[in-house]
Amino acid sequence: MKILSIGTMSGLSNTCLHRHWALKKVSDEVHVVNTRKKPFSIWYRIANRLFQYGLPIQLPDNSLANKTIKKFINKAIESPYDIVWIDKGITVNSKTLNHIKKLSPNTKIVSYSPDNMALRHNQSQNYLDCISLYDIHFTTKSYILEDMRRLGARKIEFTNKHYEQTFHYPRILSEDETQRLGGDVGFIGAWEKERCDSILYLAKNGIKVKVFGDKKWNDYKSENLEIAPGIYSEDYSKALQAFKISLCFLRKMNSDTQTSRTMEIPACGGFMLAERTTEHLELFTENKEAVFFANDEELLEKCRYYLNNEEERRRIVEGGIERCKTSGYSNEESIKRMLKIVLNND
Template sequence: MKVLSVGTMVGLSNTCLHRHWALEKIADEIYVVNTRSEKTSFFYKIANYLFQKGIPIRLPDDCNANQEIRNIIDQSGKEAFDVLWIDKGITINPDTLAHVRRLSPKTKIVSYSPDNMALKHNQSQNYLKCVPLYDVHFTTKSYILEDLKKLGAVRVEFTTKHYEQTFHYERDLAKEEMDRLGGDVGFIGAWEKERCESILYLVNNGIKVKVYGDGKWNDYKNIENLEIKPGVYSEDYSKALQSFKISLCFLRKMNHDLQTSRTMEIPACGGFMLAERTIEHLELFEEGEEAEYFSSNEELLEKCRYYLINDDKRRSIAKGGKNRCATSGYSNEESIRRMLKIVLNEKV
């Protein structure tokens, strides 16, 4: 299998890069095109702002990814690619995909995104014009299949979130490292009103919480029982998920999430996950055996109090979650193998 992998390839904790690692293991031959520089340009920010305000302006291609794709396709000659895998291609242009289709008509053009691409804040004018040109769209949002079809998608397939087995795994950590990174209750992620209110409810009721996050989280540094630390990346991210006695898993309300990347990453790292209760969470991990859930701040507090003093039960559930990740094939490699079989019309 010959694959051209396109996406954001910067940052060790970047899930797009993790999916590329999985593609590297699966493909016989793979080429890569990076779509994002480490620093977003001024023109990109302006174009995105104008698009969000309703002006149909394309995002600039700061990395010259479109030309790179064209060059690789041009040079491939008769050695056509089986799959062009584009991970959240918001800077990929429709004429680029048309060029691929013209020169390499057998190549399957795939769109994957971990975000809700039916919502404007995740879209771009480039992406919207490309929607009908993809052979398959993979989405982790089960409730937007029809929305993507209304945008012009020919075929839409749902896939769950995944974890990267070479990055999200349980490590042999010294106590000093566990103490440095962990704590009683922890959360890693961006500030949002609802999750902040839940965390404040815990700390106001005597639960010690450590948050790794930047931005507006810094406004809460002087609150009792609450420790705010800078965002954590690289291996420390996975180590922290493992080190907390309880890792909180909040869903992003602006995306209407029913599961999130941490849904898989926390259990895969050997951590105990206490997540918002949704139908998808309940299908992915059995409640009380492989994860725990809450539907209100009162239930969240009750579960935290219980599991902070019931170490054996907490460890048993964490072990069950880790085993479920393996037995249900939630890893990037296994998940992408299934997706590629769908793309190439093979039996799953």
């Protein structure tokens, strides 16, 4: 199987890069196009803002990814790609996809995104122009299938979130790492009002919480709420494990019912306390492989209970690790399932 893998390939904690690694494991030959070799330009930011206001303005391709894609396709005429895998292609243009279809008509063009692509803040005009040209779309949002069909998707499949087994796994932490990265209750992620309110509720009720996040979090420091800069690379995985309790909040602006943390926390050997949803309950057995809450009162109750019950925490951590393995939540196993669907798609 020959694959052209296209997406944002920078940063070791980048899930697009992790999916690229998985493609390399399951394919004989994979070539790569990085859609973000260069930082966002001023015009990129202006174009994105104008698009968000409703204007049909395309995002500029600062990294010349479209030109690079065409070069790969041109060189592969005698030995064409089986699959062109495009990971959230918001700067990939319709002319590029039409070029692939013209020169390599048997190549399957795949769109994957971990975000809710039915919402404008995740889209671009480039992406909207391409929706109907993809042979298949994969989404981690089970509730947007009809929305994507209305936008022009010819075939769309739901897939759960994944974790990268070479990056998200239990480590032996030093005492210094546990002190530096851990704490009683922790959260890693961007500020959002709902999750901030829940964390403040914990802090006001005597629970010590540490947040690794963006600058907005600094406005909420208190005696029981420690704020530190966002963490990436291996420190990210280590922190998920180092916290006695790792909080898993869902992004309300995307209407999430599961998130990357859903898989990453248990896979790293962390104790996951997550918002209770139907999908979470299907993915992990409650109180055996993860713990869930429905409101701030239950969140506080669960934090108090499990902070005082180390043996139960350890048992649930072990259950979560095992569930990730036996249910095939890794990138490699998930990519295998998706590629099988692609190759069987007429």
